[in-house]
Amino acid sequence: DFDSHEYKVVLLGDSGVGKSCIVLRFVRNEFLENREPTIGASYLSKSLTVSEKEIKLQIWDTAGQERYQSLAPMYYRGSEIAIIVFDLTSYDSYFKAKEWVNELLEKGIPDLVIGFVGNKSDLEEKRVIKREEAKEYCSLHKLHYFETSAKTSENVNEMFLSLSKELTLI
Ligand code: GTP
Ligand code: MG
8 A cells, every 4th residue: 555655744833943944954955044934834745765665754844933823733633743843942942842742642643653852952052951851751741852953954864764663663
């Protein structure tokens, strides 16, 4: 069944945390400073090989601005992977990310693989969220924790690969 090799991925999180930059780094290996906020949502896809299987990720990059919040369920419903992103230098964005976790856990989407991602790891000197704290939160809620930098590309491919691998295990 060909369809079983296509998976829907949704990115959620506050505006400015770097969701679009993460997707662009992953799909096109590009990074642009000073990006415009996403309007509504944008779609990109990428094929990759996971556990010797060819899979295609259909990636929905949602807009983090408050006014688009009500659209989110359209994108996370039917997704196999949710990537909830916060900015390691912003406590507010971490709080917002936890709200997304609560919403997804409340909706009880079966078998959803949830990645909890602290982005902008290149700004280590400005970090306000401790790795240990985020990790502990994640183990409590069975989330997969990653720290990434769309700017340097650190851990971006690894994050998508690792979450995709989780799926092929289900
Ligand atoms: P919305 O579309 O409004 O939800 O925002 P977003 O989460 O898509 O943020 P976006 O990807 O547009 O990134 C916002 C800004 O953060 C970019 O203009 C980049 O300059 C910066 N940025 C993104 N990722 C990184 C990173 O890993 N490190 C650093 N230093 N800056 C980053
Ligand atoms: Mg965006």
